[in-house]
Amino acid sequence: MAVAGSAPAYSLASTTAVLAGTAGLIGPAALLWCAIPMLGIAWAFNYLGRLDVNAGASYSWVGRALHPALGFLAGWSLVVSATIFMVAGSLPAGQYTLSLFSDSLSRNTWAATGVGAGCFLVMAGLVLLGARITARAQWIMTGVEVAILAVFGIAALVHGGHAARFSWSWLWGFGHFGGVKGFAAAALVAAFYFWGWDVTANLSEETTDSRRNSGIGGLIGVLGVFALFEIVTIAVNLIISQQDLTAKDAPPFLTTLGDTVWPGAGGKIMVLAVMLSTIATLETTLIQVTRSLFAMGRDRTVPAVFGLAHRRWQTPWVALAVVVVVSLGLFVGSNALGSVSKILTDAVAAIGLQISVYYALAGLAVVIAYRRLILRSVANAVFIGVWPLAGALFMAFLFVENCRSLPGTQLAIGLGALAVGLLPMAWYWIAGSAYYRRGPGLAASSGGVSGKGVSSDAVSSDGVSGGGASTGAGGAASSTGGAGGAGGAASST
Template identity: 30%
Template sequence: MSAEVAEAEAVGDKGLKKNSIGFLDGLAIGLDSTAPAYSLAAVIGSIVVIAGVQAPAVLLVSFIPMFFIAAAFYYLNKVDQDCGTTFSWVTRTLGPSAGWIGGWAIFTTGILVIGSLADVSAYYIYDLFGLDGLRDSRTAVILLALVIIAVMTTICVIGTELSARVQRVMAFAQIGALLLFVVVAAFDLIAGDGGPRSIDPSLSWLNPFEIENFSEQLIPGVLLGVFIYWGWESAVNLTEESEDSSRAPGLAGIVSTITLLGTYVGVTYCLIAYAGLDKIGRFDDDAGVLGAVGEDVLGGLSFLLVLSIIISGIASAQTTILPGSRTSLSMAVAGAFPKRFAEIHPRYLTPAFGTILIGVVATIWYVGASAVSDNFLFDSLSALSLLIAFYYALTGVACAIYYRHELLRSVRNLVFVGIAPLIGAGALAYLLYESILQLADPADSYSGTAVLGIGVPLAIALFFFIAGIVGLIAWRFTGGTEFFRRKAFEAVPRDVIDGGGRVDAIGLSE
């Protein structure tokens, strides 16, 4: 046996195709997973209504915990390049039960969101081509959304390289359209050709201390703003398929968050300055605000913004499948999920079973939610915030615990590997608490109805969490006995840090 083969076995190769994607591919996937054009269109009106001209400051504050958690992903991936990310890292540090629930949270986010993203894309495809009858027909929108889900799932099965090529094009298209809006709007403002209610932009818009009421403006704004950064970690879920896997995927996640910050703040600045608060306020939570102002700014090219929203939804629908399929693969290899999820397609070298299952279950959830009402579909999206905050916070804590013996070796370690991830985790835990309080009120849901006295979004999140607890207990006493014997509070081995290697994958090292 050659040294190379021995090394491959030692690091726990799960059968995924190595070196399939590079840094730029990971960056594109990280950006597309957040659906920047769609995310901006969906929440920017509400954030401006809440915070006024300080909306850019809200987006800046929202960025901070996400950046800190991205740092945690970077440092954890340096020593444990596992496609299960949070599952693997939390299992090592907080124990198998916490790791299992963290992995389950990632697995379920895709189920909740994929259908909604495809739905938005389907709606705007009909709108772009002037097919008003089909656009306004729920049946037609659902059918096209199902086609989108099927195609994106198929691409994920066929191979990571194809997925990456598709994502590069989509990332360039949607970020390019948003930057075009920023550039044209900025030139118009400089030339004095803004809208009739335009406002002179000011750097003070970035100062969170200019916000008059933190409890009524900053906190509600951050509750909306922080989650439009979600999704960048998809790049890290592909770490075992990436070149320079100990560095590039984590760096792609960090650069993704910084790129999103610049994009979000730039678009928001130009939107407020060009259109003024009154016009934006008329839209509130209507996703049409970006398109409406885009028509004033870009004229005949405004269709590019609509196209960017379509691309954004489709791209994110595809990339959101990746974390769940890779996490379930990692869990299966570790003995935390049925072995069927560990099966790799012999030709495409992807976790085909897990990928297809996520696509199918997401389709069932989407059709079922749509059958109940459109509002139930939107409430499913609201439930995401709880799951996201939960597993991000777990990851931040895991980073500090795993590196606990290294934190005092340098100021950089203390700040970026210990303090920053813990601050990010604490901030997200607080946002989780605030979200629970908010979503417990049925009046704060799209449906406006109560389930057992609480709002529908909180009920959905609790349903999936309880289902996870039931699944954990069932697996603990059936197929996962060995996995749940693992000890908690591991620390990163000193020889791994000194030698620049990686720890053995859970399940392949025992």
Template identity: 25%
Template sequence: MTTTDLPAPSSQPRLRRALGPTALVLFGLTYLAPVTVFTTYGIVTKSTDNHLPSAYVVALVAMLFTALSYGAMARRYPVSGSAYTYTQQAFGGHVGFLTGWTLMLDYLFLPMINFLLIGIYLNTQFPDVPQWVFALAALLLVLVFNVLGITLVNRLNIAIVALSVLLVVVFAVLAIKELVTNPSAETPSLIEPFLPGEGGLGPVFAGAAVLALSFLGFDAVSTLAEEAKNPKRDIPRAILLTTLIGGAIFIVVSWLGALVFPDWHAFGDVDSAGVDLMAKVGGTFLTSFFVAVYVVGAFGSGMTTQVSVSRIIYAMGRDRVLPGIFGRLHPRFRTPWVAAIAVSIVSLLALVLTLDVAATMISFGALAAFSMVNLSVIRTHLFPRGGRDAASAGEWFRYGVLPAIGFLLTVWLWTSLTATTFVVGLSWMLLGAVYLAVLTRGFRRRPPVMDFSEKDTEPEPAGA
């Protein structure tokens, strides 16, 4: 069954094309959140023995190749659905479903992680209030904003990115001042944080695998193709810019942090290591300012992550890959409100899970999906179903060599994840395979396939 078998879409509400290139980049940056460098700062600094910057460099290089692949596929298929859409068109509905299902593990957990972090950091300032109270309040507020519409989310994104960038700049200035005015014998050399530690490259790649979740902002941009004014041009550009800008911020902040706070053993709590880092360079005032901005940034990231995953679920529900109720839009706000509620229910796990457990599970689906998108570029552009004329040398490089490098790098990072991550990730994939078997009656029927006509999206009125 395809979406062409469904009732004519003219009577249904449409996603609104309201986002230009700047809004798309702001969405991506808010999703990855410039302050997200502090999310796993303590965890990865500990695992790499204060070589967090080197792990970010590895992650950025790997993600740049994958970002180029996302851009190539977004240009070919400018619709919602992200990796699910791309692999479905390249390899068929079964592979597309399993890719989308695997990626959903990360997307479903990302909002939850942000709510969990809001609880952790606000609890450092208000220890008498339980963490779950803050987490639940943030969850409900994000749900309301998501239902009200993408335009409201975009306006909030501008303020959130501005505050996050301000915090990063203030931290950088005070960190440099600390290094100049209060040099310490324990301060490492300027290049030491970028070099492998005593454990070699293994811990660096393991850290980079965890940090891959920090770059999901570029994947999130691709989910807004049906709400972009010019998706074929603006989505690929926004994907690349989001990756470059976010990666640069992560590397600079982690490098300065490694210089001013070289002994990770002194962290009071690795989950909230950012508080110790801010206290070192700016005292109580900067710590309070950091917590405030971090919470705002986590709220914005939680909001944009929920926007993205709800649109993936909406696309799969519209296909009848998931129950059709998930493919419904709110008649007034034209937002996937049923999918948003479902994501909020999953996010309630923030009330019971710990940060280290959530962080170790979340990169599995992202790296698996990134690998499939790289392969999808090769299949779609060089070996499409039905064949094509011989590719030029430039096409072989752009659509063959570059995505092949991206594939190898993401697989390398994927194999660096922990055993627990693989148990959870493979269990989730198995559950998806069972569901797909039921959906297709033992794989005897083809799964639903999307119709990629532009009729499913209503253009933004002139002057809107």
């Protein structure tokens, strides 16, 4: 699920041109320097998930380890980034589908929007049916997608091209980013590539042995997609010129890559990979946003109706319905931005700002939650202390630096959506939500330490997990005494 969440084929299809516009040929270096701190955040999710099994993930962890207001900010950051992504995720699906029939039609923004919206609605229906069905579909789609990317990526490297001659500077990038501003812009785009692996944390209440499996899944996902990103991005540098890649009305570049490796059929196979990837990532992102709203609804930090689970499928259907309606509105409104490439560029930058917020807070939260245990071993110091903290600082740097340099439209989308969250925060805080009245309560016990790092039996200092969730699918009960896991028991309402 973590690989499906990061959606390697989709990320490459939608973001490679954006990365080329900010980093040029050293896009692989931007991916590398973002992957290292991103792994630190994955370690943070791994260890926080051992303390608190909760569909809200960073919303719950940050709220309990740092402060409830920061927890809400973390949760809201995910909600708005995921909602904006519904447009950014669906447009490439529409564009690549139309490219099978007409290149000119694939460049039509309204046509791509309409087909993309149709794909989105199909995925919303599948998510409504429950995580068990979703997981089976993901195994098949992700397996085919990864196989196609790996085969064509390696074949493209072997085939080579005339667009550029390989240079080791592509992998390191030293002295080629154009200063701090250029590096921050490229790294923000790279962060978007990786985003989505943390869906395993939002599915923790529906995962067997989730205190272990959710975190490990995220770590494997980050490493796996990084390898695919590097292979394909280097191949693109060799085969497609930067001018052709970043042209306003450029044809989908993965079809060009596919046809270079296998003329005629290769482009269509790459379209299949993008379609499968887009379907997969729309599913996982819908899972993330609906599970987060579900957790917030049962905590009464958003309307309690968001905490309702469907009686038959045990999925947060109200949260899903609201996200679908808002997203369809964004589909229509996004066309005011212009071309598909312009919409994607603005969406990627805005989402990058938003995800850097909750990733940074999660990286800090694990250090606070495990503060008594960090110095018990070298492993603890590295994997719970230094690496996650470095990841948090890196994400904070990306947020601050890009706030200073991004164009007004991208800042308005990114920061404006975050600012909207202040309204429900203030309303439910003043209304006396119990969530805002509880103090910090997430801390690891000394009984969970082993020589290779904190073991999975470390529990929170107050004796319960944040949501009170059991690890089995369909059996979670909330700390408020009734709300089931997103795939489990019925809501307390």
